Amino acid sequence: MKLGPRGKLILIMAIFAAPVLGSYLAYFFAHPKPTAQHGELLLPPAQASGAVFRRPGGKPFSFGELRGRWVLVAMDSAACDKPCLEKLIAMRQVRLALGRNASRVARVFVVEDGREPDPKAMAAFEGMEVALAAPGAALAPRAAGDHVDVYLVDPNGNVMMRWNASDDPKGMLKDLERLLRASQIG
Numbered sequence: 001m002k003l004g005p006r007g008k009l010i011l012i013m014a015i016f017a018a019p020v021l022g023s024y025l026a027y028f029f030a031h032p033k034p035t036a037q038h039g040e041l042l043l044p045p046a047q048a049s050g051a052v053f054r055r056p057g058g059k060p061f062s063f064g065e066l067r068g069r070w071v072l073v074a075m076d077s078a079a080c081d082k083p084c085l086e087k088l089i090a091m092r093q094v095r096l097a098l099g100r101n102a103s104r105v106a107r108v109f110v111v112e113d114g115r116e117p118d119p120k121a122m123a124a125f126e127g128m129e130v131a132l133a134a135p136g137a138a139l140a141p142r143a144a145g146d147h148v149d150v151y152l153v154d155p156n157g158n159v160m161m162r163w164n165a166s167d168d169p170k171g172m173l174k175d176l177e178r179l180l181r182a183s184q185i186g
Contacts, residue, residue: 036178038163038171045158048073053131056116061131063108063157070179070186071106071153074165075133078115087150087165088125094173101180152176155186 003011048063048071055061063071072091076084088109095105107128111117114132122130150172152161163172180186 037161037175038167039152039161039175040163041161042159045154045160048153048157048159053110053133056119056130056132061129063153066106066108066129066153067157068155068186069106070104070155070176070183071108073108073110073151073153073159075110075112075149075151077113078111078117080117080121083165085121088128090165090169090172091150092125092128094169094176097173098176098180101177104180104186105176152179155183 053061072095074084074087074091076087080088091107095102095107098105107125109117109122109125109128109130111130111132114134116132117130122128149162150165151159152163154160161175163175
């Protein structure tokens, strides 16, 4: 097929107009993710070190005991249904995936209703602290329906980040790897 002079002119104009049209469409219709983080940064961070809980059996527990370490915190009821177990498994797997940095991260399961969880169910999560909260006590401000989150407490005792536990745990792992690589503390 042979193009005439008018066809060649239209083809040249189309070649030069394509990048302008593409940039216009990308600017108004393609919205890339604004940050590299997968979790939500909590601003301002809440103080976790002041919150005092108790361990099963009645001994007191405070986040101040874990000062100097990053802490993954899950909050749920003592019944610990399927979403709760998935959250605890994700925390365990993410910590193990950190490899040599795993010792810098602790895990805490805060039982919101103050009842003691089933010891058999918690046996699968060796090394995880269990803390019983008083009714109405909260570690961080929570949004409506915010019962499936995993929180991160920094080494200074600030609740500074949260992830939705139903999301892919790889995002949590990437965030933690980046934080541990950049952190001079913990």
